[in-house]
Amino acid sequence: MTSTSPGIAELPPDTANELLQGLPGISAVERDTGISKDLLRVWERRYGFPAPLRDFSGERVYPAEQVQRLRLLKRLLDAGHRPGRVVAASHEALEALLRVQASAKQVAASGALLAQDQTSCIEMLVAHDVDGLRRLLSQAMLRMGLGPCLLELIAPLTGLVGEKWLNGELAIFEEHIYTESLQQLLRQALQSIPRDALAERPRVVLTTLPGEQHGLGLLMVETMLALAGCQCLSLGVQTPLDELIRAANSHKADIVALSFTGILSTGMVQRSLGELRAQLPPGVALWAGGSSQALQRGSGLDGIRRVTALSAIAGEVSRWRATQA
Numbered sequence: 586m587t588s589t590s591p592g593i594a595e596l597p598p599d600t601a602n603e604l605l606q607g608l609p610g611i612s613a614v615e616r617d618t619g620i621s622k623d624l625l626r627v628w629e630r631r632y633g634f635p636a637p638l639r640d641f642s643g644e645r646v647y648p649a650e651q652v653q654r655l656r657l658l659k660r661l662l663d664a665g666h667r668p669g670r671v672v673a674a675s676h677e678a679l680e681a682l683l684r685v686q687a688s689a690k691q692v693a694a695s696g697a698l699l700a701q702d703q704t705s706c707i708e709m710l711v712a713h714d715v716d717g718l719r720r721l722l723s724q725a726m727l728r729m730g731l732g733p734c735l736l737e738l739i740a741p742l743t744g745l746v747g748e749k750w751l752n753g754e755l756a757i758f759e760e761h762i763y764t765e766s767l768q769q770l771l772r773q774a775l776q777s778i779p780r781d782a783l784a785e786r787p788r789v790v791l792t793t794l795p796g797e798q799h800g801l802g803l804l805m806v807e808t809m810l811a812l813a814g815c816q817c818l819s820l821g822v823q824t825p826l827d828e829l830i831r832a833a834n835s836h837k838a839d840i841v842a843l844s845f846t847g848i849l850s851t852g853m854v855q856r857s858l859g860e861l862r863a864q865l866p867p868g869v870a871l872w873a874g875g876s877s878q879a880l881q882r883g884s885g886l887d888g889i890r891r892v893t894a895l896s897a898i899a900g901e902v903s904r905w906r907a908t909q910a
Contacts, residue, residue, distance in 0.1 A: 605638060608646035618655040625655075632672045657683060703742050707749065710759050719766050731774050732812050735805060736896050739767065743801065764801050771804050778811055785814040787839035787870075787905055790832055792820035794857050796849050802875055803844040809898040810842070826857065830864050840870045840905065842892075845877035854879035855886065862888045870905065 614635075615622050629635055635655060637645035647655075657679045661671045671679060702725055709718040726734045743763075750760040789810055791803055800822045807817050818836055820829065833841050841861070845854055854877055862871050873880055874892040881893075892901050 605640040605646055608638065608640075608648060609652065611637070611645045611647070614647050614652055614655065617652060618659050620655055620659055628668065628672050632668075634672055654679070699738050699741075702738055703745060706742055706763075707745065710746070710755065710763055713759075713762075715762060715766060718763070719770060722767065722770055726770070726774060731808065735771075735808055740805065740895055743767070743805075768801060768804055771808055775808060775811055786816065786909070787902065788816045788818070788837060789840045789842050790818050790820065790829070790836060790838040791842045791844070792824040792829055792832075793822045793844050794829075794849070795823045795825055796853070797845060798822055798848070799844075799846055802846065805895055806842060806844060806874060806898065809895055810902065813899050813902040815902060826861055826864070829861070833865060833869060838869055840872055841865060842872040842874070845873060845875035845880060847877055849877065849879075851877075851879040858886065858889050872901070 609617065611622050611625060614620070614625065625635060629637070635647060635651045637647050637651070640646050654676060657676075658668075658671055661679065661682055662668065666682065671682065674682075702721065705721055706718055709715075709721065722739070725738055728734075729737065746755065746760060746763050749755040750757070791807055791810075793800065793803055803819065803822065807819050810817050818832070818838075820832055824832070829841065832838075843858070843861075849857075854873075858871065858873060865871060870890060871888065872890045872892050873886070874894075876893075880886070880891050890901065892898060
């Protein structure tokens with residue numbers, strides 16, 4: 586007769602037999618975990634796990650913790666992991682792998698949902714379902730949070746709307762409907778941020794220069810700055826340089842932030858930024874962002890901080906605060 590484990594063997598026979606009788610045998614484990622009996626025996630020989638006990642008839646029986654571990658292994662095997670990597674791994678390592686797997690699934694599911702949201706927004710825009718469009722975007726903000734929604738859904742969607750307008754898939758008025766709807770939602774979201782959360786420096790004055798008529802990008806920047814706790818003063822679009830300088834001085838701005846699309850020429854952007862830099866006090870930072878190709882070049886941008894991605898704004902605010910400290 587095959588011996589039981591030392592701990593079981595030390596117990597009185599009746600007590601040991603009662604404990605072993607409560608443990609599942611190999612057939613029950615096969616049904617529970619989906620791992621075949623042959624594979625269980627192979628793993629036992631090759632990896633030392635599972636390590637079943639033997640009842641008084643010499644049959645394999647499996648403690649509950651081993652059955653639970655076998656369930657984890659089956660999930661990992663189904664996800665494509667190799668037995669040689671996971672069977673001998675620690676329980677903590679298996680749980681870590683499962684967390685990574687669950688996180689990857691969550692990211693994939695989130696990406697699929699975002700893609701569906703984008704598709705639905707375009708369909709509503711084409712169908713002129715303005716209420717549906719605003720409702721979907723508002724629900725996405727509530728579901729995701731304002732910052733993640735802006736970065737992961739709204740910014741890519743805005744680029745997609747622009748592309749479809751350029752390709753003739755959207756009419757000018759449809760693009761205007763999207764822009765106006767989104768501006769209304771973002772302004773409402775900004776109003777909902779508690780005032781005491783917007784009392785931190787830096788103080789930022791935002792605008793575009795004459796010729797830059799699009800204010801949606803500027804509003805997105807203002808939203809990200811507000812979420813970082815900045816005090817923002819938006820002058821709207823197309824502010825003349827002399828008025829911008831007066832506003833920055835009057836409101837004791839720490840940063841002047843400008844948004845550029847591809848409307849203005851590279852030379853115009855660089856000359857305007859150079860002139861503005863020369864006239865602003867040295868202690869006032871000058872940030873420039875947007876899609877303009879002028880911001881991708883190094884010449885003519887001395888003393889100007891290029892912030893060409895919305896996702897970089899929070900880090901830039903932290904960097905500014907660190908330099909002031």
